[in-house]
Amino acid sequence: MPIDAVSRIRRFNRAVTAEVGALDTSFLGRGRPLGAARVLNAIGHGRGEVGALRDYLGLDSGLMSRLLRGLEEEGLVVTLPHPGDARRRVAALTEAGRREFAAYEALSNAQASSLVERFPRAEELLRAMDLVATALGRERIAVEECDPRSEAAVHCLTEYYAELGRRLATGFDVALSRDPEAADMMRPRGAFLVALSDGRPIGCVGLKGKGGERAEIKRLWVCPSARGLGLARRLMKAAEDAARNLAITTLRLDSNSALTEALQLYRRTGWVEIDRFNDDPYPDFFFEKRL
Amino acid sequence: MPIDAVSRIRRFNRAVTAEVGALDTSFLGRGRPLGAARVLNAIGHGRGEVGALRDYLGLDSGLMSRLLRGLEEEGLVVTLPHPGDARRRVAALTEAGRREFAAYEALSNAQASSLVERFPRAEELLRAMDLVATALGRERIAVEECDPRSEAAVHCLTEYYAELGRRLATGFDVALSRDPEAADMMRPRGAFLVALSDGRPIGCVGLKGKGGERAEIKRLWVCPSARGLGLARRLMKAAEDAARNLAITTLRLDSNSALTEALQLYRRTGWVEIDRFNDDPYPDFFFEKRL
DNA sequence: CGGATTGTCTGACTTAGGTCAGCGACATGC
DNA sequence: GCATGTCGCTGACCTAAGTCAGACAATCCG
Known part of the structure; x- marks a missing residue:
């Protein structure tokens, strides 16, 4: 591996870390810790079962439970027993939860839009991002x-x-x-x-x-x-x-x-x-x- | 902004977040919290003055001080007064600190190499990463x-x-x-x-x-x-x-x-x-x- | 020289995130 | 029907990260 390739990748990592960090902090703009925001978004994206949520977010069951409880207290989420197996629980967004989820989606979309809008060679950039995402997400x-x-x-x-x-x-x-x-x-x-x-x-x-x-x-x-x-x-x-x-x-x-x-x-x-x-x-x- | 472009960027964000997360946890592999590892690396990259470190890493002065103290106790860093202004302090790596820094560098390089090695079209990927890094680094x-x-x-x-x-x-x-x-x-x-x-x-x-x-x-x-x-x-x-x-x-x-x-x-x-x-x-x- | 400013450090405190053992309700296989 | 396992929840506890006020020394400026 030529050293040049390594330095190019590390430059990429630095650039991207800063951008991802900016996205994370924009999520914090809604006055909710990142963990809770991630759970809310995962539920909004159709991941209702508590077990599936845990796997997806890589969280401990205790922490998951507490985050859900917090969202319930905020009135954004309700958890109901799983229809086929009463041990399991399924989380769903309330009306307020859907509004909050929509707000997060709008933030994400705006961030994505602004990135492309402020770059003149948009299609070229998008193709490069596709390639990188595919390479990273290959597995x-x-x-x-x-x-x-x-x-x-x-x-x-x-x-x-x-x-x-x-x-x-x-x-x-x-x-x-x-x-x-x-x-x-x-x-x-x-x-x-x-x-x-x-x-x-x-x-x-x-x-x-x-x-x-x-x-x-x-x-x-x-x-x-x-x-x-x-x-x-x-x-x-x-x-x-x-x-x-x-x-x-x-x-x-x-x-x-x-x-x-x-x-x-x-x-x-x-x-x-x-x-x-x-x-x-x-x-x-x-x-x-x-x- | 076509919705398709947004979804492409968001896919990129997710792929890259996962990869960056993997990088972060690899830093944790050396039994040191991320904050301390970041400080050590910044010093290794030539940022010695405490004030410059704080700016670069965006840390509070109290936290910075504590992280430096921790690294000093580990024997990786020494802080000396600034030659021209005795209020300021300059941090430098000890021999052990240089070894530890080299180990972090090796981890970063290995991570970068493995990314390119497991992707068949390396040069194309690197060019895409350059473009993305340039676009993101524009601001x-x-x-x-x-x-x-x-x-x-x-x-x-x-x-x-x-x-x-x-x-x-x-x-x-x-x-x-x-x-x-x-x-x-x-x-x-x-x-x-x-x-x-x-x-x-x-x-x-x-x-x-x-x-x-x-x-x-x-x-x-x-x-x-x-x-x-x-x-x-x-x-x-x-x-x-x-x-x-x-x-x-x-x-x-x-x-x-x-x-x-x-x-x-x-x-x-x-x-x-x-x-x-x-x-x-x-x-x-x-x-x-x-x- | 003396007061204001700067740079760093310390102690007290908060929040987020995460781990672990154990509990109770339920499900499954024999 | 009972032992065993599964699922989510709770309480106790821990670390990392960050904030804030004040202490202290060095420096700067009038």
């Missing part, structure tokens, strides 16, 4: 099954189509491609998987089934800032696992010779080239894999 | 008045002349240009301003006066890595403020048509083109601004 990328019509999935698909348009010599027209029914990419026929880094969708893949033993892999996409991290491979593996889980034995996919990284990945992970199996105008490579 | 760029013969000023001027040499079709020969006397760019006749990022000079501008109501702007330069951040504009504004402060009412400057960004800046900030007012061989554009 925390989650692959999850979701509805292909969900917001996260639609985001990925939009990016995917846009990229095809740029990369295929012929351009790409969504209307001309066989757009699978959402139901074909959901249980029980198939599945749709997104990769989430801290909740932000950064990749996807679809498993399109018809109910039989054969299914197709569709819409494999990884966002540019997350490439080179083995995420495509991980998504493909997750899709294969989902296929096995659905008792599917043969997978197929079509692709285009312009997508060289994808073709390389398929060849390296046990896919074999086969004859054309559809008359879609865009693909010119066809693969199969037996599970 | 911490200080514009200060200094002697035009000081080290920082000379560094900037050397870079400035080198760049003129590259950009002017005719080349540039320092000897042929009217090199103003240092005294013309110092109080009470004028001023010389440098921009410092983390103590490193990254830009400059000179205000050259003769004692009357008219002065000239000279030597506006911004280092390439800091361009696009509005630093030139900020330097010019600081120079104008200094001029007003010196009761100067009319500013002039000469420039060259090869320096397009500079010409654009002048036109946008209230400068008007005037006739040639000197016979210097390099400039071919002349501007004036009334304050």
Whole structure:
């Protein structure tokens, strides 16, 4: 490791520590200790169960309990017994709690906005931040099954189509491609998987089934800032696992010779080239894999 | 501000908070509270005077004193009276303190290395981190008045002349240009301003006066890595403020048509083109601004 | 010289954050 | 139905961090 790289990273650390510190102190601006503010925000972001809260925030159960009690006394939170297990408790925001949460969200958003607004090369900066966040959050990328019509999935698909348009010599027209029914990419026929880094969708893949033993892999996409991290491979593996889980034995996919990284990945992970199996105008490579 | 940009920044914040947290706890790995570790590191980085330490770390004088006492008891630090002013004290590392400081440095470096090593696209990541650090550190760029013969000023001027040499079709020969006397760019006749990022000079501008109501702007330069951040504009504004402060009412400057960004800046900030007012061989554009 | 100011230190106090043992209510497996 | 484990809560306790008033010595300025 060249010493120069170390000094660059340490400069980054210093810059970022100052910025994060500023965010923390802005949270303190609402007259509540940071711990309580973090709990309030976690609940606002949908983490209701006390156990889940503890894990997420890395707090001791006693401390967690006290913080919740404090928020309850402020009238921001109520805790109710868990419907299925009366030992557990679930915290929820009251009306006042929702207002307070919204105020914190507004603070966060304003801080984020001001950062970009006061920097002239905003898009460049955002791309750099994406890359750094992905690199730092690499161990925390989650692959999850979701509805292909969900917001996260639609985001990925939009990016995917846009990229095809740029990369295929012929351009790409969504209307001309066989757009699978959402139901074909959901249980029980198939599945749709997104990769989430801290909740932000950064990749996807679809498993399109018809109910039989054969299914197709569709819409494999990884966002540019997350490439080179083995995420495509991980998504493909997750899709294969989902296929096995659905008792599917043969997978197929079509692709285009312009997508060289994808073709390389398929060849390296046990896919074999086969004859054309559809008359879609865009693909010119066809693969199969037996599970 | 599109909501998407906000979510990207907030994702970055979360990723970086986790990483910074990991850095903090690694500092705790040496059995010393974070505050004491920070003081030790600041001293190791050459900040000896107690007052300077307090400012840098943002600590109360009582707390600072106690932390120093603790480090003294551990045998890592000695504090001596300041040679010129016996009220002040200067802290220095003992041999054991230097060893401990080296251990902290090694931890920081290892953490930085591991980040890059576990990410396949290292150079790209480093560039992204540089950009983010520059963007975040923008507010911490200080514009200060200094002697035009000081080290920082000379560094900037050397870079400035080198760049003129590259950009002017005719080349540039320092000897042929009217090199103003240092005294013309110092109080009470004028001023010389440098921009410092983390103590490193990254830009400059000179205000050259003769004692009357008219002065000239000279030597506006911004280092390439800091361009696009509005630093030139900020330097010019600081120079104008200094001029007003010196009761100067009319500013002039000469420039060259090869320096397009500079010409654009002048036109946008209230400068008007005037006739040639000197016979210097390099400039071919002349501007004036009334304050 | 004498009063004001500066720089540091000390003691008393507060708050935030965190740990730990044990309790009571509930759940689970045999 | 009982032993065992799980979940959250409580009280007692601890450390780190920070605040504040005042003490004390050195310095500065008129």
